[in-house]
Structures are given as C-alpha cells and as structure tokens.
Amino acid sequence: MREQSMVPEPEFESYYGRQILKTPTWKTPDVPLYLFLGGLAGASAVLAEGAALSGRPQLERVARLAAAGGATAGTVALVHDLGRPERFLNMLRVFKPTSPLSVGSFILAPFASFAGAAAASQVTGVLPRLGRLAGVGAAAFGPPLATYTAALVANTAIPAWHEAHRELPFVFAGSGAQAAGGLAMMLVPLDQAAPARRMALVGAALELVASERITKKGLVAEPYRIGRPGRLMRFARNASVVASGATALAGGRSRVLSAVAGATYLASSVTTRFGVFEAGLASAKDPKYVVVPQKERLARKETGGAAAHTEGQPAG
Amino acid sequence: MSIFSERSLWGRLDDVQHDAGYDEDHPPRMGFFTDTSVCIGCKACEVACKEWNDVPDDGYLLTGMSYDNTQALGASTWRHVAFVEKSGAGAAPAVDLGMPSFDLPGAHPHGEDQATESGDGALRWLMSSDVCKHCTHAGCLDVCPTGALFRTEFGTVVVQPDVCNGCGYCVSACPYGVIDLRKDDGRAFKCTLCYDRLKEGQTPACAQACPTESIQFGELSELRERADRRLEELHEKGVDVARLYGRDPEDGVGGDGAFFLLLDEPEVYGLPPDPVVPTRDIGSVWKHVGIAAATLFGVGVASFVGRRK
Numbered sequence: 001m002r003e004q005s006m007v008p009e010p011e012f013e014s015y016y017g018r019q020i021l022k023t024p025t026w027k028t029p030d031v032p033l034y035l036f037l038g039g040l041a042g043a044s045a046v047l048a049e050g051a052a053l054s055g056r057p058q059l060e061r062v063a064r065l066a067a068a069g070g071a072t073a074g075t076v077a078l079v080h081d082l083g084r085p086e087r088f089l090n091m092l093r094v095f096k097p098t099s100p101l102s103v104g105s106f107i108l109a110p111f112a113s114f115a116g117a118a119a120a121s122q123v124t125g126v127l128p129r130l131g132r133l134a135g136v137g138a139a140a141f142g143p144p145l146a147t148y149t150a151a152l153v154a155n156t157a158i159p160a161w162h163e164a165h166r167e168l169p170f171v172f173a174g175s176g177a178q179a180a181g182g183l184a185m186m187l188v189p190l191d192q193a194a195p196a197r198r199m200a201l202v203g204a205a206l207e208l209v210a211s212e213r214i215t216k217k218g219l220v221a222e223p224y225r226i227g228r229p230g231r232l233m234r235f236a237r238n239a240s241v242v243a244s245g246a247t248a249l250a251g252g253r254s255r256v257l258s259a260v261a262g263a264t265y266l267a268s269s270v271t272t273r274f275g276v277f278e279a280g281l282a283s284a285k286d287p288k289y290v291v292v293p294q295k296e297r298l299a300r301k302e303t304g305g306a307a308a309h310t311e312g313q314p315a316g
Numbered sequence: 317m318s319i320f321s322e323r324s325l326w327g328r329l330d331d332v333q334h335d336a337g338y339d340e341d342h343p344p345r346m347g348f349f350t351d352t353s354v355c356i357g358c359k360a361c362e363v364a365c366k367e368w369n370d371v372p373d374d375g376y377l378l379t380g381m382s383y384d385n386t387q388a389l390g391a392s393t394w395r396h397v398a399f400v401e402k403s404g405a406g407a408a409p410a411v412d413l414g415m416p417s418f419d420l421p422g423a424h425p426h427g428e429d430q431a432t433e434s435g436d437g438a439l440r441w442l443m444s445s446d447v448c449k450h451c452t453h454a455g456c457l458d459v460c461p462t463g464a465l466f467r468t469e470f471g472t473v474v475v476q477p478d479v480c481n482g483c484g485y486c487v488s489a490c491p492y493g494v495i496d497l498r499k500d501d502g503r504a505f506k507c508t509l510c511y512d513r514l515k516e517g518q519t520p521a522c523a524q525a526c527p528t529e530s531i532q533f534g535e536l537s538e539l540r541e542r543a544d545r546r547l548e549e550l551h552e553k554g555v556d557v558a559r560l561y562g563r564d565p566e567d568g569v570g571g572d573g574a575f576f577l578l579l580d581e582p583e584v585y586g587l588p589p590d591p592v593v594p595t596r597d598i599g600s601v602w603k604h605v606g607i608a609a610a611t612l613f614g615v616g617v618a619s620f621v622g623r624r625k
C-alpha cells in the first residue's frame with residue numbers, strides 16, 4: 001500500500017495509531033460523481049452558448065442537454081448524499097460565504113433552472129428567445145458551478161484537500177473543460193466539434209499543470225501519489241495525455257478517433273474526481289498527515305517567529 | 317439572523333457572542349478547563365453525559381487500548397476518557413518533537429526526565445477526558461450550510477437537530493475530529509456543553525459528576541486565570557511536562573472554549589498539535605475559485621475564436 005512513497009516514513013506519536021480527524025462522511029460515488037457532473041454541466045453551458053452564437057446547432061444541442069442533464073443528475077447525487085434528503089431545501093435557508101456548500105447551493109439552483117429551461121426550449125422549440133436567454137444565464141453560472149466544488153473540499157480540515165486549495169480550482173476547471181469537450185467530441189460531427197476539441201485540449205493542459213503542482217507538495221500530498229487514489233490520479237493523467245495526443249494529431253479528421261479521444265477525456269475527468277476525493281479520505285485516516293505537518297509548523301513558529309505567520313494567510 | 321454567522325474568521329476574538337450578533341448584555345462566555353493531571357480515569361463524565369443527554373449507545377467492544385473501550389469522540393460519544401500507558405523507555409520527554417526530520421541528529425534523549433519526575437520509574441499513566449472544544453472560530457459552524465450549528469449566548473457551539481439535514485460538511489471541517497453523523501439517524505451530533513442545563517444556571521453533567529474536579533466549568537476568563545495558576549504551581553513542583561492546550565486566544569482557532577492541561581504532547585492524547593480553523597483561508601479559497609472560473613470562461617471563449625473548422 002505504501003508503494004512509491006517518495007518521503008521516508010516520519011516518526012511521530014499518536015493515540016494508539018488512531019486517526020485524529022473524522023473520515024469525511026460524504027458517500028462514494030455520490031460526491032465524486034457530483035464533482036464530475038458539476039464540471040461537465042458547467043463547462044457544457046459555456047460551450048452551448050458559444051455554439052449558439054457561432055451557429056453550430058448540433059454542438060449547441062449536445063452541450064445544452066449535457067448542461068441540463070449534468071445539473072439534474074448532480075442534484076440527485078447531492079440530495080442522495082444527505083443524511084436527511086427530505087430537508088434538502090434547508091440548504092437555501094441561509095446564505096453563508098464561509099460555507100462553500102451554502103454558496104454552491106445558490107449557484108446550483110439557478111444554474112439547474114437556466115440550463116433546464118434552455119434545454120427544454122431547444123428540444124421542444126417552444127419560446128426560443130427565452131430559451132436563449134436562459135442559456136446565457138446558464139453560461140454565466142457554469143464556470144462557478146464547475147469550480148466552487150474545489151472550495152467545497154478545500155475548506156475542510158482534511159490536509160490533502162485544504163493544502164491544495166490554491167490548485168484544486170484549476171484542476172476542477174480543467175477537468176470540467178475536458179469532460180464537456182470530450183462529450184461533445186463523442187456526439188457531434190467533426191465539422192462542428194472544433195471548439196469542443198480546443199476546449200478539451202486546453203482543459204487537459206490546465207489540469208495537468210495544476211495536478212502536478214499538487215502532487216509535488218511533499219507529505220501532505222502523499223495520498224495523491226500512493227495507493228488507490230495515487231493510481232487513479234496517474235490513470236487520469238495518462239488518459240488526458242493520450243486523448244490530447246490523439247486529438248491534436250487527428251481529432252479533426254477521423255470521426256472514430258475523435259469519439260474515442262472524447263470518451264478518454266470523459267474517463268480522465270471522472271477518474272480525477274474519484275482520485276481527489278479518495279486522497280482526502282486517505283489523508284483523514286492516517287494521523288501522520290495531521291501530526292507531522294502541524295509539528296513542523298510549530299517548530300517553525302518557535303524558530304522563525306514572524307516568518308511562520310506569513311505562510312498560508314488568507315488573501316482577504 | 318445576520319448573513320455572516322461569524323464576522324471574524326480567524327485570530328483573537330474577545331467577544332465571540334457579540335461577533336455572532338448578540339447584544340452587549342449577553343451572559344459571559346462559559347467553558348471547561350479539564351485538568352488532566354488530576355483525572356483518575358473513572359469515566360463518571362462519560363456516563364453522566366450519556367445519561368443526561370440521552371445519547372444512544374454506540375456499541376460495546378474491547379479495544380485493547382488500555383482501559384479505553386470508548387475509543388474516540390463521535391456523534392454518540394460527547395465525552396471520551398483517553399488512557400495512555402507509557403513504559404519508561406517509550407515515555408517521550410516533554411521537548412521531544414518525535415520526528416527525526418527536524419530533530420538535531422542524536423538529540424533523542426529517550427525518556428529519562430518523565431520517568432524520574434513521575435517517580436514510578438517503569439510506567440506512566442496519562443488520563444484525559446476529551447470533549448468538543450467549543451472553538452472561538454469553529455470550523456463546523458462556519459461551514460454549516462443550513463444554519464443548524466449556531467453560537468449560543470454562552471459562546472458555545474450547538475447543533476439544532478430540527479434544522480440539520482445531514483450534509484456532513486461539519487464533520488470534515490472540525491480540525492479536532494469531534495462532530496460526526498449518527499448513521500441510523502442521518503444528522504450530526506456533538507457536545508452541547510449541556511445548553512439546557514446552562515440555561516437553568518446549572519453545571520454541565522460531566523463537570524457535576526467529576527469526583528476530582530478534573531473537569532472544571534465556569535466563566536472562560538476565570539478558568540483561564542485558574543489554569544495559569546495551576547500551570548505555574550505544577551512547574552514549581554518540577555512537573556515541566558505540564559502545558560496548557562487550547563488556552564491561547566491567538567492560536568489557530570482563536571482559543572478553545574473547552575481547554576486542557578496536558579502532561580505530554582497533544583498527539584499522545586489523540587489531539588492535533590496545532591489545529592487551524594479551515595475557514596482561515598476562505599478568502600484565498602474564493603479568490604482562487606474566482607480566477608479558475610474566469611479562466612474556464614476564457615477557455616470557452618477562446619475555443620470559438622480562430623479558424624472555423
């Protein structure tokens with residue numbers, strides 16, 4: 001299980017080796033799936049508006065349905081994860097900027113409504129102008145929907161998530177772009193899918209760079225490198241690279257290759273979310289990820305005084 | 317109710333109730349000072365808490381962890397007495413950082429001072445009754461999206477079971493691993509610092525039951541003074557390992573409403589050595605999310621520029 005650990009096992013004391021933090025109670029697959037669906041839906045809404053503006057009806061149709069479908073399925077996953085699903089609407093009882101889940105509920109609710117209305121109008125042909133307007137609304141709420149989920153996991157005491165709070169939003173943005181681009185590459189004819197290909201390519205690059213920065217973070221990032229989450233993260237990275245290679249070389253020429261590359265992007269995006277999620281669980285379960293970095297921080301405070309205070313301070 | 321449940325996210329905060337929106341004439345902040353140096357491990361606090369608060373059982377099993385079969389705080393364990401047995405060789409001296417990574421090479425003086433100080437040579441007993449810290453900056457409260465978790469007029473942190481929807485966010489946001497969801501119930505539970513008793517001017521059940529006054533209840537400002545005197549007294553007696561945990565209003569959670577006197581490093585008792593409320597970084601988190609969202613939008617726009625092909 002500890003294979004490929006680049007950090008020597010640190011010595012530290014603990015209470016019978018027990019974990020200090022509680023393991024997040026968020027369920028698998030509900031929550032990692034929600035992270036994925038939010039990214040897919042959010043980025044698809046942007047793609048749909050671009051397609052509408054640039055006159056690519058088939059791309060528009062696929063992207064609108066992806067935005068609406070992703071938001072609906074994501075909401076189902078989120079509600080299903082609650083211990084008291086019938087109280088889902090309590091999420092909208094207060095608005096708290098300190099709670100990304102609260103802020104997210106106020107992103108998800110309008111997004112799902114806009115994306116749903118836009119897709120319904122697209123499919124039925126009813127109220128096309130209002131439909132377009134709803135589409136613009138969805139495109140505005142899309143990028144926040146795709147990225148706020150990074151704040152959701154980062155604003156926790158879970159070391160692997162919290163210490164990656166600067167990079168995770170970019171991982172999720174890139175992962176969402178890959179998912180939206182990938183799905184459209186699978187389902188849209190080549191001559192209309194060029195923007196989808198570009199979106200996936202740039203998304204993959206963004207995610208690769210941001211993920212790389214996380215995995216380099218030393219002990220707190222170890223869960224991203226070892227065990228099952230480590231394997232998931234590596235699979236996602238390799239899938240992105242392969243899909244991007246295929247897309248760049250022949251994505252615009254071969255329908256089959258475009259579809260295969262698109263599916264690979266989707267697989268990569270799903271896998272990244274499960275990898276990030278499970279890395280967090282692993283980092284809660286082992287007291288070393290809590291004790292060792294905190295002891296180091298205390299030691300720095302003792303020696304460095306003021307120096308320790310500047311690190312990790314909030315921006316505002 | 318104000319939009320911000322906590323106006324101040326991090327650092328020293330002297331009037332936590334006022335910050336949460338109470339009038340100036342609110343009651344003083346109440347808390348616990350748990351002096352583990354006089355704890356005898358009787359678990360009367362655990363029992364009294366369960367009884368008074370009608371907390372359901374959460375299984376009976378033998379763990380092999382000394383006398384501790386309770387294991388940890390949780391949704392149905394609001395007081396937990398930890399038992400540490402350390403043999404002379406394993407007893408860490410007070411200043412041992414326990415990590416070779418930044419110890420001076422060879423500076424690992426295995427356990428003489430503790431063994432001699434406690435006078436029993438071979439075995440050292442540590443017992444400590446753990447509880448929710450009722451943080452000044454409480455991660456659980458900050459992230460609760462429903463407002464189920466709230467700050468009481470006594471400065472404590474309490475869940476309203478009729479509002480909680482079991483989202484579980486508080487569970488991941490507590491830097492001490494205190495609050496948890498009750499599986500069969502679906503909602504989050506933790507110590508209320510006996511909110512119902514406090515409202516009647518009574519002492520919380522655990523403190524009432526504690527036979528050695530290891531658990532002391534009172535106004536936080538008074539408890540802090542009392543703890544400082546006790547620490548001084550112990551240091552004068554040569555118990556150098558004694559230290560206060562959660563006493564400092566400048567620490568990562570702005571100080572605990574329930575704080576401790578410990579006789580070893582916090583992690584030996586299963587406590588985090590330097591907890592920080594996750595929300596300290598919420599500004600940075602939102603800033604990066606904002607930039608990432610703008611980037612994603614830009615990627616979308618850029619995807620449509622260029623050759624039409």
Ligand code: SF4
Binds near residue numbers: 448456473494
């Ligand atoms: S110890 Fe945990 S559960 Fe208790 S107030 Fe602090 S953050 Fe909340």
Ligand code: SF4
Binds near residue numbers: 459461475485486
């Ligand atoms: S589980 Fe309940 S108390 Fe905890 S954050 Fe969610 S709604 Fe609030």
